[in-house]
Amino acid sequence: MLKILVINQHTANFGDDAAGVAMAIQLHQQFPDAELHFVYNWPWGKDQFLPIPYKQDKTFHHNEIIIQKTDLLDAIRYVSTKFLPILIKNRPQTTISAYVNLVKESDFVIVSPGGSNIGIYQDWICLFRVLVAVLEKKRPVFHLNSLGKSGNLVFDIITKFVLKRSQVFVREKKSHEMLNKWGIYNVRGVDTALSLSATVKDLSKDEQKAINLDIDEESIVFIPTRIGSWHPLYNKMNLEQTINQEIILSLITFSQKHNLKIYILPHLYSVLSENKLLQNIQDTFLKLGLKEDQVKIIENISNFRDYEKCISHGRLVISMRYHGVILSIKQGIPFISLAYENKMKEACNYSEMLDFNFDLTDDNLNKKQMLKSYELAYQNREAISKHLKNKLPILSDLSRLPLTYLYLKSLEVNKK
Incomplete structure (x- = not known):
């Protein structure tokens, strides 16, 4: 059974909910037996947590794995141990360690469709989640995102590092052209929400x-x-x-x-x-x-x-x-x-x-x-x-481009 991890999902926003649910429907239509795990970009209290409105079987919304600024030291410790293995010690169970374990257990790591958090919004926590996936030898799949320069040298260096080790699908020409200049292969599509059922009457x-x-x-x-x-x-x-x-x-x-x-x-x-x-x-x-x-x-x-x-x-x-x-x-x-x-x-x-x-x-x-x-x-x-x-119809097809890649990669997973 495939285990798919979706990271950086936003909520409390009807647009992000629409794109997230559209992606979840795509994934379960293609992989009906897969487990789907969501880790959220949620900087507020865990007691206020709200998942996107998708409650199908084998879908898990991890409100216990919400990385916040208070996890900064543990995040630095984790990254340090990946480059200096001599520092590895038995770490207590933390939000970071729980997230790392979930990444390790997953067959695919997908970056949920979203705005320029990895770009002009300069969201370090979003970037860290992707970095963990890369450091754990996964190849994250960006599911039709907006990406760009942040204006921060260190942030952009890390961004290039993770994007070169990811399968990147973007939803706008500006992102596509910028990544081409960086020498990062990417595929241009459109917004994921365009794959939702055509009209409200179809519900x-x-x-x-x-x-x-x-x-x-x-x-x-x-x-x-x-x-x-x-x-x-x-x-x-x-x-x-x-x-x-x-x-x-x-x-x-x-x-x-x-x-x-x-x-x-x-x-x-x-x-x-x-x-x-x-x-x-x-x-x-x-x-x-x-x-x-x-x-x-x-x-x-x-x-x-x-x-x-x-x-x-x-x-x-x-x-x-x-x-x-x-x-x-x-x-x-x-x-x-x-x-x-x-x-x-x-x-x-x-x-x-x-x-x-x-x-x-x-x-x-x-x-x-x-x-x-x-x-x-x-x-x-x-x-x-x-x-x-x-x-x-053509826009709906373009909003499903990541599925082709995921299907072909799933054949490799099934052979293991």
């Missing part, structure tokens, strides 16, 4: 019953976020001013012209919840002229399927989040991408929707531009929907 009756959201279909779905609190490129930008002066004002003008309601859709939940931000945005809409029945926060979102269904009901999606764009593509819903990072532009590129992508760092971003784009998308919504649905 089981129980799943459909669980999704009961009161959404007027004559609506705009707006997915905002507080980027400046966590993204290194935006911590000095006054993004709130852009939202208030350009985005919200343009949405008010457009929604009133076409008599559309605005639904504010949360993207994060639990410890990452942005409830205060969403309430402030709703209050701003009201102060600037909308009535209470014209703008609403969707509050009863329990999982990424709810999130996706909200997207599927919109006439137009305005998204500041990457997976808001990805799931709009999958659902065939016209969208406007307010891009905080290259991966959003890349998604617009491979869906042939670049005319509807705006860079949030662009000083020339203004209400007039946005209104023109909203109007173009809205007036051509049937043609855009048809276009996106026609693109989905």
Whole structure:
């Protein structure tokens, strides 16, 4: 029986949940008898831990193996012993030793699809988990990630070391080209979530019953976020001013012209919840002229399927989040991408929707531009929907590229 370890899985984020579940479904469809073990990127308390919503047989979510900053000394001790074996001693059972043992026992180690933690976010714990797999003679498989330079010399040296000893699948051209410059072989695909069932209607009756959201279909779905609190490129930008002066004002003008309601859709939940931000945005809409029945926060979102269904009901999606764009593509819903990072532009590129992508760092971003784009998308919504649905089969195939490699490698494992 194969034992597959997935590392660096994110959660408390409907987009990461969608990609993680999509990957898990792929793996169990290809290897129905395999054990699937998840180790999470979870910097908060273990008592707050939430796994992704995937509860199939032979799936294990390891809330007992959550590496945090307090494990730093043990991590340094582990790495030291790999290069100076004379230092090896009988170590007590720790989070690090439990993780190392799980890596040793696994046939495959897969790096869950995710953003630039190994890159601009400079996430040392994510990098350490991959480094352990390499030092334990495994060949990690990056399952369609965003990767890049961090700006930290030591971090980037270690990154090159592990990537050269990994099988790398990336989801954007920028990552692909950077790795080529580093001399690291990689394969370019698209986001993993594009392999999920084509529409919400494809879900089981129980799943459909669980999704009961009161959404007027004559609506705009707006997915905002507080980027400046966590993204290194935006911590000095006054993004709130852009939202208030350009985005919200343009949405008010457009929604009133076409008599559309605005639904504010949360993207994060639990410890990452942005409830205060969403309430402030709703209050701003009201102060600037909308009535209470014209703008609403969707509050009863329990999982990424709810999130996706909200997207599927919109006439137009305005998204500041990457997976808001990805799931709009999958659902065939016209969208406007307010891009905080290259991966959003890349998604617009491979869906042939670049005319509807705006860079949030662009000083020339203004209400007039946005209104023109909203109007173009809205007036051509049937043609855009048809276009996106026609693109989905090839995009779905590209979101499964790692499976080909894993299948061939599994044949080698089975011969042992």
